[in-house]
Amino acid sequence: MKAVLCKEFGPASSLVFEETTDPVAGDNQVVIDIHAAGVNFPDTLIIQGKYQIKPPFPFSPGGEAAGVVARVGSNVKHVKPGDRVMALTGYGSFAEKVVADAAKVLPMPDDMDFTTASGFSMTYGTSMHALTQRGELKPGETLLVLGASGGVGLAAVEIGKAMGARVIAAASSAEKLEVARNAGADELINYSEVSLKDAVKELTGGKGADVIYDPVGGDLFDEAVRAINWKGRLLVVGFASGRIPDFPVNLALLKGSSIVGVFWGSFAAREPQANLDNFRQLFAWHSEGKLKPLVSERFALGEYEQALELLSSRKAVGKVVMQIR
Structure with a gap:
């Protein structure tokens, strides 16, 4: 071969x-x-x-x-x-x-x-595990997705909408944000033009996002931790920016927030039945036209x-x- x-x-x-x-x-x-x-x-x-x-x-x-x-x-x-x-x-x-x-x-x-x-498998499996088992996203909560036009980001936008969340998509260009809008995002932030932290605070009445999905890391992580709501969950999915950020733990104390690691491959191996249940739901949403x-x-x-x-x-x-x- x-x-x-x-x-x-x-x-x-x-x-x-x-x-x-x-x-x-x-x-x-x-x-x-x-x-x-x-x-x-x-x-x-x-x-x-x-x-x-x-x-x-x-x-x-x-x-x-x-x-x-x-x-x-x-x-x-x-x-x-x-x-x-x-x-x-x-x-x-x-x-x-x-x-x-x-x-x-x-x-x-x-x-x-x-x-x-x-x-x-990888994009939807990762995002489903992140938002379900790790982020425990609830209907009516605000989900912020960084890198929202990429593979895992777009999957997170669609899954977040299917789970009943208000989704804020953040990306680096108007073209990428239009892709996220077409995937169902409710609000858009171009973080190449505005402060991510300030824009999230403005869209949430100063509260911040309940769940933040971050496959980017680097400077965006630094801003995102300052745009999280009380008891918010920041999901560490990856570091596409190339820099693994440091986390000032006093911010977790002040917001009662959590930094939650997402390693879908290990989850799938350790909890195969839960992973299978995730995919059954994903396949159902795909059949219903909620995932495209x-x-x-x-x-x-x-x-x-x-x-x-x-x-x-x-x-x-x-x-x-x-x-x-």
Whole structure:
């Protein structure tokens, strides 16, 4: 099979595209013929050795995929060869085939295509876990989403609306904010033009946001912690800005607020039933038309460098997908 391979840590330009051996399914694994693979910010980190997971060389990036089951291990019962599935692979999906742990493979809904499914698991799984288990978002509360036009940000906007929240979307340009508006955001903040803290305070009558979804970190985190309501929850999702911020703990004391870590991959492994329940709800909302995943860019497998550059430069809007079959 053909695959994008990382043989040493470095930028996307150091990856190679070549023939490699087909994967083999262990007893609790599934081999998938990939039709499409989602491209995510962690893919830009894992190839540089900057992610929590450091696979042995050579490995292929690509943390999620959708396709057709080719083979299953002896202990796998919930899917069979020929089934349409979506999978959280961690890495390995920038290839024509991938092997995945059976527990991380889900049958695709009948009304979902491969392109949509390939970019659904990580963004919607992360945002659903963040807002449900970690943020405990309630109907009528105000949710502030930073980086609201990106993959996880847009998913958070849609899920927040489905959960009954008032959603404030924050992004760095009018074009990106228009994407968030189309996803259902109630209010918009362009933080390249105004103070995030002041704008949030103005929109909330001085109270601040009840839940803040932050996949950006850096300077925006510094402002966001000062725009949180009493008993607010700030969800630490990632650091796309490149800087991991420090937190002045006196602010948590003054607001009775919480800084809450979000690590969906670990949650899915530790609490598989709760994760499955999350996806059942997500699939239901998708069928009802409440979730409309935006795939803004499609690349062929050999165009991996352009795809990864789009993520690392923070220019991506919605979801970026590798179209493999």
